[in-house]
Amino acid sequence: MDLYYTREDEEFRARVRAWLEANLPREKLETLEQQRAWHRAVYEAGFIGMGWPVEYGGRAARPMEQAIVGEEFARVNAPPTLNGLGIAIVGPTLIHHGTEAQKRRFLKPMLTADEIWCQLYSEPNAGSDLASLRTRAELVGDHFVINGQKVWTSGAHRADWGLMLARTDPDAPKHLGISCILVDMHAPGVEVRPLRQLSGSNEFSEVFFTDVRVPAEHLVGELNAGWQIAQTTLSYERGGNTLSRVSRQLALFHRLLQVASRLERDGRRAIDDPVVRQKLGQMYTEIEVLRYGSLRILSRLEKGIRPGPESSITKLYYSEMDKRHQELVLEILGPYGQLIEGAPSAYALQDGVAYGEPGSWAYGFAYSRAGTIYAGSSEIQKNILGERVLGLPKELRADRMQAHPATQAQAGGEGGA
Amino acid sequence: MDFEFSQDQMALRELARELLTERCTSAHVRAMMEDPAGYDPALYRQMGDMSLLGLAIPEQYGGSGLGMVEQAIVLEEMGRVAYPGPFVAGVVLAATGIQASGDEAAMARYLPCLATGELTMSFALLEDAIGWGPEVVAMRAVPAGDGFVLSGTKRFVPFGATADVILVVASTGDGPGDVSLFAVPRETPGLTVEPYGMFDLNAKTCALHFDAVRLPGDALIGDLNGGAAALDAVVQRGAVAACAEMLGCARKSLEMSVAYAKVRKQFGQPIGSFQAIKHKCAEMLEATENAHSATYYAAWALDAGAPDARLAVSVAKSFVNEAARKVCGEAIQVHGGIGFTWEYDLHLYFKRAKHLEPLWGDTAWHRERVLEEVLAGRVAGAAAGR
């Protein structure tokens, strides 16, 4: 055991910090153009798609270097770069399963965010039970013809391309008739209808597909092998970079501490209330434990050990913890925690934030309710931990009892994009 | 960055596991409940022969010169079997006190025989009041001739009834931090032992009554009024040792629960297929893995002298206290009625974890310290906030 960062890591961190000091935008990025310019600058500095192989525009960086970048960017609350989903999920999927032509065509503009991607998995009747999806892709000559509906598609309204799971063999058992297809979001027959979220923002949409024609060469991997491919992409999503989450939680904590040192409650500063102190001590403790767990995963990644189903522990812990912490924020700050317009600077998370925009206490509180739903709900994570890590018997499920015997072998798969 | 155990550390774990599986069976643990000494001296000496006692003792004093991480590895194994014995009292608490006192004569005198197991020691801090700093010490050591006279009562002294020598914290000055350490042989006239019975019958503790106990000058360990720093080191290491033992209790309880949930059938199916049970087991796994990360991070931070070592210790103790309580308690729920029997071993772990929870700082005490460390900026370099 040696939990110090290596000299090399420290030097790398210093370079990232120096770059951020020189390049961090001073103003809020309002337009997509401004966001693209920021993304481009980060890309050119070499901080995007770092883990990708060099031949596809990446840096083949070590997991630790990627983690340090995530940590440092979150530490200074850098504006998000674009195309996170594409770069974290679609890119690795193509690198592992795509044809050479697909890699040449799609990877570079994905990295530069010249083409933005979304993930077309969930449907109205296929959420946790993703494999029951019904959007149909029929191979007609050299094209797929796609009909159906996706929902909760994050970023669909600004996406150029989508990574879709669609049913290509309706007669096969449910896990065996699914394919993974790249869909042009500007193609005729694609209709995106934005949905307003609880947070007030319009980040996800429902997407309708009516006779959308997709060239057959946009199939990823084998026909009807989409489920296996999706399993690997879901593990990228869950194995995600938790050090940047640690940084974000720490930033939240330190701002809460500042405000709690000013805010008077019941005749004394919040920070002088022993009950509040206990809760703050617990909050910090829980963040530190996330940090230790992240270092543990990183140290395994550095040795080439990919996190398996146990990465569900981090997803479960982080998302449930975030709910507790956001609730604590609102508990300590009382009505100030819910104030969006007119919030005094002394008590606000950030100034000048509108309803539905990140940067208010309440937005964080709202969003914490999503973290335990997307990328596999907490209940699904517990199923994964119970069944695939601890080896407990599967629950009796109606679909397993009726389906084709082959499904039984396949049906480890609960999903949730 | 390497959070994995080294080959040597894995081998140490195997060694400890083999020894304890063979020698510290459930039958042994239960027999020791009734035993007034509460432990098997032969097993203890064997640990000395196998170099398990001197892990954290410097090589020049007959130890292996390793640290808290290695001790934690062994203690986790001890937690798995609810080992009863004076390991923590001697080679964690007393040895840390002596080393942290900087008193080389005392180190040369005590550490080598602690490492072999020829000598057992304990550490006496608590009196009527509960607390973990020098301010709780009311017992005074009054100078008399070349030596000192001690009067008063120390409570909750671990394996104090059998320890050859007890390291006693006593007040020697007027300030609240003016405490000193004294090595007191248990056979000293005026010192009487009153054994306690604890909820965990294997956690032997006692009260020590000091009735004008006269000590020679060389009983003083370290500088006069210089005991606070040593006490602090003992609390830090005592807390991490408790974490490691609680972690072992949790890990064992989790394993037993999962194994049981696979075979016990109700309503025609294994109870582990019910989500209420499966999800409980998943949460127990989550708590146990997080407890592992917290315990070993803290142990490493102490060994490395990391800037966030105190923070890490308080994070670990407050977190593992709750994690182990939850896991050991829920294990009983997963087992149903059989989990509530004396016959079944779950209560051994449940009680050991509970025993350790208030010691060397309970959850609330450590949470307050976490906040103090953060407010003072003593956090890990890279994690420092804005």
Ligand SMILES: Cc1cc2nc3c(=O)[nH]c(=O)nc-3n(C[C@H](O)[C@H](O)[C@H](O)COP(=O)(O)OP(=O)(O)OC[C@H]3O[C@@H](n4cnc5c(N)ncnc54)[C@H](O)[C@@H]3O)c2cc1C
């Ligand atoms: C903010 C946000 C962004 C999203 N972005 C995307 C995206 O970009 N692309 C995309 O494809 N999807 C996206 N999703 C959708 C997300 O993946 C699904 O919401 C998720 O998989 C859950 O599916 P569902 O909403 O249909 O809920 P359901 O599956 O109907 O679940 C409802 C409740 O039942 C529980 N439940 C379901 N099955 C089980 C079971 N077997 N055992 C125990 N409990 C169970 C769930 O845990 C949940 O509590 C997003 C969701 C959110 C909230």
